[in-house]
Amino acid sequence: MHAILILHGPNLNLLGLREPEIYGSQTLDEINALLSDLAAELGVSVHPRQSNSEGQLIELIHEARGWAAGIVCNAAGYTHTSVALRDAITAVNLPTVEVHLSNIYKREEFRQRSLIAPVCIGTISGFGAQSYLLGLRALVAHFDQR
Ligand code: CA2
Numbered sequence: 001m002h003a004i005l006i007l008h009g010p011n012l013n014l015l016g017l018r019e020p021e022i023y024g025s026q027t028l029d030e031i032n033a034l035l036s037d038l039a040a041e042l043g044v045s046v047h048p049r050q051s052n053s054e055g056q057l058i059e060l061i062h063e064a065r066g067w068a069a070g071i072v073c074n075a076a077g078y079t080h081t082s083v084a085l086r087d088a089i090t091a092v093n094l095p096t097v098e099v100h101l102s103n104i105y106k107r108e109e110f111r112q113r114s115l116i117a118p119v120c121i122g123t124i125s126g127f128g129a130q131s132y133l134l135g136l137r138a139l140v141a142h143f144d145q146r
Helices: 028-042 054-064 076-080 083-092 129-145
Strands: 003-008 045-050 070-074 096-100 122-125
Touching (some): 003 028, 003 054, 054 083, 122 129
Parallel strands (some): 070 096, 096 122
């Protein structure tokens, strides 16, 4: 069975508590529960982790090399700034799907550039919690293609 790291970046622990008009009303725990249900349906296992720290996110990516078949990653604010996170994804060479709750391409200009996108197999942005579920489906479809 494929094990998949679900990586949630900074501030996503606040989901459902603030800015529901942008990020939806579901909490991170609720999104993780939806992912777990879908994983059971798809025959994979998901392992959600959240951190507000860039270094911790990088450590989690490094560790994933030892146990995960792929990553679904919402790097949140680090999407637009972190060369180090991008380098970590490149270094572990695990297929990674970038996801965003909001459509980053219809927001502020600084959100419209992702440093992560070029090292991911693809990006899903703008579908709220569904972005994660679509991202998981896309990663599993990618495994099935290989
Ligand atoms: O749309 C997304 O998923 C983002 O990755 C979310 C990030 C943002 O910096 C990216 O540009 C797009 C922000 C996550 C912050 O989440 C909050 C949740 C509740 C209240 C405030 C922020």
